[in-house]
Amino acid sequence: MVCTADDLQEWKDFPKGLRVLLLDRDSCSATEIRSKLEEMEYVVYSCTDEKEALSAILNTPGNFHVAILEVCARNYDEIFKLLGASKDLPIIMTSDVHCLSTMMKCIALGAVEFLLKPLSEDKLRNIWQHVIHKAYSNTSKPGEESVASLMQLQLENEDKNGVPEDMEILSWIQDIVWEQPEGSDDKSQLNLGASRQGSWESGDQMNCSMETDCKDKDVQSKFVETTSHDLVCEGPIQEGQPQLSDKKKFGVESDPLAAENSIQGTGVNQSAGSKAKKTKVDWTPELHRKFVQAVEQLGIDHAIPSKILELMKVEGLTRHNIASHLQQKYRMQKKHVMQREENTRWSHYPRSTLQTNHLKPIMAYPSYHPNCGISVSAVYPTWRQTNDRPPNIHVCGPFGYRHWPQPGIQPWNSYARVQADTWGCPVMPPSHAPYFSYPQLVSASQHNMHTVNKSYGMPQGLFDLQPDEEVVDKIVKEAMRQPWSPLPLGLKPPSTESVLTELSKQGISTVPPQIDGSRSP
DNA sequence: CAACGAATAT
DNA sequence: CATATTCGTT
Numbered sequence: 001m002v003c004t005a006d007d008l009q010e011w012k013d014f015p016k017g018l019r020v021l022l023l024d025r026d027s028c029s030a031t032e033i034r035s036k037l038e039e040m041e042y043v044v045y046s047c048t049d050e051k052e053a054l055s056a057i058l059n060t061p062g063n064f065h066v067a068i069l070e071v072c073a074r075n076y077d078e079i080f081k082l083l084g085a086s087k088d089l090p091i092i093m094t095s096d097v098h099c100l101s102t103m104m105k106c107i108a109l110g111a112v113e114f115l116l117k118p119l120s121e122d123k124l125r126n127i128w129q130h131v132i133h134k135a136y137s138n139t140s141k142p143g144e145e146s147v148a149s150l151m152q153l154q155l156e157n158e159d160k161n162g163v164p165e166d167m168e169i170l171s172w173i174q175d176i177v178w179e180q181p182e183g184s185d186d187k188s189q190l191n192l193g194a195s196r197q198g199s200w201e202s203g204d205q206m207n208c209s210m211e212t213d214c215k216d217k218d219v220q221s222k223f224v225e226t227t228s229h230d231l232v233c234e235g236p237i238q239e240g241q242p243q244l245s246d247k248k249k250f251g252v253e254s255d256p257l258a259a260e261n262s263i264q265g266t267g268v269n270q271s272a273g274s275k276a277k278k279t280k281v282d283w284t285p286e287l288h289r290k291f292v293q294a295v296e297q298l299g300i301d302h303a304i305p306s307k308i309l310e311l312m313k314v315e316g317l318t319r320h321n322i323a324s325h326l327q328q329k330y331r332m333q334k335k336h337v338m339q340r341e342e343n344t345r346w347s348h349y350p351r352s353t354l355q356t357n358h359l360k361p362i363m364a365y366p367s368y369h370p371n372c373g374i375s376v377s378a379v380y381p382t383w384r385q386t387n388d389r390p391p392n393i394h395v396c397g398p399f400g401y402r403h404w405p406q407p408g409i410q411p412w413n414s415y416a417r418v419q420a421d422t423w424g425c426p427v428m429p430p431s432h433a434p435y436f437s438y439p440q441l442v443s444a445s446q447h448n449m450h451t452v453n454k455s456y457g458m459p460q461g462l463f464d465l466q467p468d469e470e471v472v473d474k475i476v477k478e479a480m481r482q483p484w485s486p487l488p489l490g491l492k493p494p495s496t497e498s499v500l501t502e503l504s505k506q507g508i509s510t511v512p513p514q515i516d517g518s519r520s521p
Numbered sequence: 522c523a524a525c526g527a528a529t530a531t
Numbered sequence: 532c533a534t535a536t537t538c539g540t541t
Contacts, residue, residue, distance in 0.1 A: 280534055306524070319524075324534055327526070 005135050015128030016041040021067040023053040023082075024094075025075070033068070033119050040125060050078040057086045065131045068092045068115075071102060083109045090130035094119060281321045290314065291325060 008014060020042045024030035027048065034044045045064065047053050053069065067086065071079045071093050083091055083106065093106040096117035103114040112130040115123050281287070294311035295303040305322040312322070 283533080304525070320535070323525075324536090327528095328533075330526085 008132060008135055013041075015131070017043055018066065018128055018131060019043045019045065019064045020127070021053065021056060021064040021069075021089075022046040023050065023068070024048070024070040025072065026070070029070075029096075029117065033124070036119065036121055036124055040121070042127075050075050050082060054078075054082050054085060057082065057089060061088075064089060066090045066092065066127055068094055068119075068127070070117075071095045071106065072097065076102075080105070080109055083111055088134065090134045092127055092130065281317060281325075283325060287314065288325075291322070295326075 011017075020037055022030060022033060022037070022044050024033060024046065025048055030046050030048065034046050037044045045056065047056060053067070056063070057067070067089055069079055069082060069091055072095060079093075083093075087110075090112045091110065092113045092115060093103075093111040094115045094117055095102065098116055106114050112133070113127075283291075290312045291308065294308040297311055298304075298307050303326070305319045305326060308322050308326070309317060309319050
């Protein structure tokens with residue numbers, strides 16, 4: 001095979017240096033793609049006709065890690081031969097023609113992904129994932145083993161600062177696995193990855209109708225992701241797609257799939273001419289991620305249902321749905337903040353049981369790096385701070401303590417005009433974080449945190465050191481009675497999720513260990 | 522009136 | 532429980 005799991009393990013700076021075979025008749029487009037790829041430090045071999053590509057693949061097996069092949073009306077047949085010829089090489093098809101059946105055919109024939117042109121950086125950036133997938137799915141079953149190996153990879157990258165625990169790594173992996181830069185069109189990778197070849201039929205069709213309302217059986221497919229925008233969505237939402245006219249060239253019949261981007265569970269409605277999308281919205285992780293992304297994009301201050309709705313571009317979803325979801329999240333956030341609040345008070349004296357043993361005594365004011373705390377927010381990948389917020393923080397009171405009732409600051413449940421953020425983003429000096437907020441894998445149940453963890457594959461576990469429940473409870477209640485009590489202001493360290501997103505946007509796909517600023521030598 | 526957030530209902 | 536629906540405000 002082209003690239004084995006072992007290769008990957010030893011690969012420094014993966015995916016830099018990944019060798020990409022590029023076939024594009026249009027030299028303009030080829031050049032463009034090439035330069036983008038090269039910016040990401042992929043190594044590109046381009047060719048302009050299929051024969052060349054074919055011989056490159058056949059004669060120098062192992063020379064490429066991944067191929068990007070353009071499909072068009074003219075090379076239609078040859079390209080499929082190419083597809084067939086390269087078993088181990090992950091092949092990404094690309095085209096400027098939006099033709100569903102062609103896409104399907106490509107995928108069915110083994111292409112790992114179909115990217116519609118133009119190929120943005122975002123689309124190209126993650127092509128390495130296919131290499132990984134191929135490599136691991138060839139060695140072992142794609143399931144656990146591969147993840148295990150990945151974990152090992154991560155661990156090896158980790159610079160042994162003792163910070164992350166197994167579970168944390170796991171959640172990294174989860175993050176990585178779940179993390180597709182939104183707005184790009186590449187999420188299909190995951191689906192493909194999960195279900196491997198040929199399963200598109202089930203994958204796609206179910207979007208239409210398969211979802212009968214035999215709910216309650218939670219067996220119901222989670223895979224009704226609302227993701228596959230550009231591939232299939234020709235709904236009203238998307239900007240005009242003139243490409244449709246090209247269909248004929250490819251001999252496609254009328255569009256088989258119509259209401260793609262819609263929420264699942266609409267099976268019921270269909271019959272009635274009107275859209276009676278009354279079915280419950282299932283907030284799948286994917287859907288939720290869209291939501292999250294929308295919120296992030298808007299910035300917490302402006303994340304209101306209608307705007308979120310616009311951004312999510314999910315057909316069938318209503319403002320109410322969003323509002324409801326938002327509310328739920330919001331509440332969750334509030335609750336946590338309050339708890340965390342309390343934790344700051346309780347954390348004056350570091351518990352010995354914590355892995356903070358090797359942390360040195362904390363400085364009262366870590367004026368350095370507001371962001372250095374480890375992800376308190378691991379639990380809240382949701383609310384990324386917006387960058388319009390200056391990095392200097394108002395810390396209330398000395399370390400570990402804040403003057404609690406402090407009049408004159410706005411209520412935390414109104415929209416923040418100042419720094420404080422409505423969502424109650426973490427507000428303590430970053431250096432505190434390690435004391436109480438590691439995503440420890442405490443089984444959340446013992447801490448009454450059940451609401452939080454189970455959803456959306458978020459990293460689990462929160463506050464290791466909780467005072468007795470009733471105490472917390474009491475204080476929480478008190479806090480609720482005094483909404484005017486200000487929260488300390490501060491910055492939230494970016495969530496692992498957003499960090500990873502950002503990194504991947506910058507072409508860094510592995511997680512540098514140093515992002516965890518909390519470790520201490 | 523529409524959209525919001527909170528409260529309440531399912 | 533997760534979502535939907537209702538309610539009072541803006």
